[in-house]
Amino acid sequence: MKIRKLFTAAALITGTLLSAQSAFAGDKIRIATEGAYAPFNMVDASGNLIGFDVDIANALCAQMKADCEIVAQDWDGIIPGLRAKKYDAIIASMSITEERLRVVDFSDKYYSNLLAFVTADGSNIETTKEGLKGKTVGAQRATIAGQYLEDNLGDVVNVKLYDTQDNAYLDLKSGRLDALLSDKLPAYDWLETDEGKGFAFTGEAIDIKDQIGIAVRKGDDLKGKFSEAIKAIVADGTYEKINAKYFPFSIY
Structure with missing residues (x-):
């Protein structure tokens, strides 16, 4: 996390x-x-x-x-x-x-902590660099997740950064994001709530030895x-x- x-x-x-x-x-x-x-x-x-x-x-x-x-x-x-x-x-x-x-x-x-991608159920997005090419992917600003996106995927995805995790969730729910990269533990908590229904972890977690x-x-x-x-x-x-x-x- x-x-x-x-x-x-x-x-x-x-x-x-x-x-x-x-x-x-x-x-x-x-x-x-x-x-x-x-x-x-x-x-x-x-x-x-x-x-x-x-x-x-x-x-x-x-x-x-x-x-x-x-x-x-x-x-x-x-x-x-x-x-x-x-x-x-x-x-x-x-x-x-x-x-x-x-x-x-x-x-x-x-x-x-680990990092993990969250997407809508049924989106069939592959969370590889090739699979995310051209997608809009969000994360909280000034975080490990945000830095990882910019450093490793910024050349192929549209990176959107948010002042709070809650605002990132809102854009994911509204469809303005194709995927969210987050610390796994807070995302796990959100997915267990009513707000997180219809969304799930996608792909393998990213172990950054955090x-x-x-x-x-x-x-x-x-x-x-x-x-x-x-x-x-x-x-x-x-x-x-x-x-x-x-x-x-x-x-x-």
């Missing part, structure tokens, strides 16, 4: 590089998530942040005995906000990439503290319980 997401170089280098500072000052940790990436992070009818990422964040904070606040932040500004010290960590299904590692540190992974971690500022000791807490909740069964709430298979 953010999983998953790849920022452009321009977004990553925005702002002045700030010196690292431990987020444990005052025993308060502010954690950012997107709030628009079901089932990992979303907003319920009461305006509360919920989802797998949020549950993992709360479990890690309990394990560390830390006082945490989880806040919503639009995806495009989520790394600049971390570097500007608006919050201390990002738990938002963010893929660990070489580009991001130049400007932030990451904890150990807390789940793994691991999802917690981003913190360069040099912040939260990196090690979160990594140790991840190991602890995996070992004591807390992670398994959260996983089972969202998926009938392990995503670790």
Whole structure:
């Protein structure tokens, strides 16, 4: 599955590089998530942040005995906000990439991701480069899926990028997309809903060795503290319980 997401170089280098500072000052940790990436992070009818990422964040904070606040932040500004010290960590299904590692540190992974194509039932689209030639294929902007499309298929398909995953789903449903390339886990969740009826995974999943971690500022000791807490909740069964709430298979 953010999983998953790849920022452009321009977004990553925005702002002045700030010196690292431990987020444990005052025993308060502010954690950012997107709030628009079901089932990992979303907003319920009461305006509360919920989802797998949020549950993992709360479990890690309990394990560390830390006082945490989880806040919503639009995806495009989520790394600049971390570097500007608006919050201390990002738990938002963010893929660990070489580009991001130049400007932030990451904890150990807390789940793994594949990419997959989604098409309408009966479309008979082959998700090979030749089979997709001339098709319109969508993905969320500034994500691993979007970057994969541009790098590997941009010379043969019409690539459409969206500010949110939900907007990509809307265009797929309306017929403005022939196919959607997505992190597999959020797409799996969407296909299980009424909104996803009439659509299905097509072709083989794309294994890009994607691991999802917690981003913190360069040099912040939260990196090690979160990594140790991840190991602890995996070992004591807390992670398994959260996983089972969202998926009938392990995503670790």
